[in-house]
Amino acid sequence: MEVQRRNQKSMFKGMKYWESENNDVTVEDYLPSSSFSPAMAMLHNHDILNYCTASNKHIRTYDNVTYSYEMHDCWTLVSAHCAEDPEYAVFMKKDDNKQMALMVFIGGHKVEIIPSSSSRYDIIVNEGDTFDISKDETYYFPSENIVANGDGAEKSYMFKIYKWEGTFTIDSFLRMTVHYDGSHVNIVAPPHVKGQQCGMCGDFNRDHRYEMLGPQECQLRNGNEMAIAWSWDKEGSGECPSVEHECEFSEDNYYVKQT
Numbered sequence: 672m673e674v675q676r677r678n679q680k681s682m683f684k685g686m687k688y689w690e691s692e693n694n695d696v697t698v699e700d701y702l703p704s705s706s707f708s709p710a711m712a713m714l715h716n717h718d719i720l721n722y723c724t725a726s727n728k729h730i731r732t733y734d735n736v737t738y739s740y741e742m743h744d745c746w747t748l749v750s751a752h753c754a755e756d757p758e759y760a761v762f763m764k765k766d767d768n769k770q771m772a773l774m775v776f777i778g779g780h781k782v783e784i785i786p787s788s789s790s791r792y793d794i795i796v797n798e799g800d801t802f803d804i805s806k807d808e809t810y811y812f813p814s815e816n817i818v819a820n821g822d823g824a825e826k827s828y829m830f831k832i833y834k835w836e837g838t839f840t841i842d843s844f845l846r847m848t849v850h851y852d853g854s855h856v857n858i859v860a861p862p863h864v865k866g867q868q869c870g871m872c873g874d875f876n877r878d879h880r881y882e883m884l885g886p887q888e889c890q891l892r893n894g895n896e897m898a899i900a901w902s903w904d905k906e907g908s909g910e911c912p913s914v915e916h917e918c919e920f921s922e923d924n925y926y927v928k929q930t
Contacts, residue, residue, distance in 0.1 A: 723872030724857045725749050725763060727771055730894065732873035733860060736882045740871075740894030745911035746774060748901040750858045753869035758846045761858055761870075762903065770853050777830050777843050780812065784839055786853050792839070794832065809833040871897050 724731045727742040733750075744765045751760035759777050766772040770786040783795040793801045796812060804810055810817050810832040811825045818824060825831075830843040841849040850857040860868065860875060868875040871894075873882045883891045885900035904911040 721875065722857055722859045723750055724855060725771075725871065726855045727765065730871050730897075732871075732882050733868060733875035734873050734877060734882060736873065738883070738894040738897075740898045742771065743898060743902065743912060745902040746905050747898055748870035748903060749856060750860070750868055750870045750872040752847075752867055754867045759843065761847075761849055761856065763856055771851075771856065773849075773851050773856055775841055775849055777841070777846060780829065782830075782832065782841060784851060790837075792853070804832065804834050804839075806834055806836065870901055 721733045723733045729737060729739050731737045742763070742765045746762040746764045749761045749763050752758045759775065761776075762774040764772050764774075766786055768786055768788070770789075772786065773782075773784045775782045780797055783793075785793045785795070787793050792803055794803055794810070795801055796815075802810075802817075804817060805819075807821075808817055808819050809821075809824070811828045812830050812832075814825060814828065816823070816825065830841060830846075832839060832841050834840075838850055838852045841851070845861060847861065848859040850859075858872065869884075869886070874884065881890060883893070883897050885891050885897070891897050891900055899912045902911045
C-alpha cells in the first residue's frame, strides 16, 4: 500500500516499518471512565491530543467528522503515521464472528487481537504463540511478562497491553494509545503526528474539510469507498474490494457532518 502525501511519500511495507450517528457522542461514551482522566480530558480539550473512533458502521475522525460505512472482511487501515519514518499503523476487519478484529504495528512489531467468541480473544505478537490476558492483567513487550493488578509493573518497555472490564488498551508511550473492545477501536494520537496521518480517520490537520481522502489524496464520495480504498490484501488473495471508478478531487462530491 503506497500512500502519497503532499510534500512527502511513505510506503507501507508491513512489519519492516510499522513495525454512532449521535452528535453528542464523545470518547467517554466508548470507554470506561478510568481511561479518560482529568489530565487526558484537559489535553484533549486544549487540542493537544485528539482521538478517532471506529465502530463497524461509523467513523469519527481526528478532525471531528462523523461518517457511516460498511466494514468488510479485508484488513482496512484505520489510522497510521504516514511519514518518512512511520511509528505505527492500526488496521481492523470484520472477523468470522461478525465482530471487529484488530491488528496494530508498533515500531517494527505486530500485535493482533482476534475475537474467538463473544467474550474471549486471541492475542498474537509477532506471529508467536496465541495467548489471552484476564481483567487487570498487563502484558509487557519485549519482556513478554504478564503481571496482575499492577504487581511487578515494568518501567522500561516498548509497549504494553492491559485489560480492564471488557476493554484492551495497547499503549506505546509518546507514540499512540489504542483502546479496543471487539466492536469499537479508539486511537489517541499525540501532537507531533498532526498532519501526518492517513487512513479512515483522516489526516489530523485540524481542518474538517476534505476528510474522505484515499491513498493518492483524491477525494472519495462516501464512507464505503473509504473502506475499500484503504483495504489491504495482506494475504494476496485478490478477493479484497476495489474502488470501481477513477477518483477525482472535487469539492462537490463529498459530504461531511461536523459533530
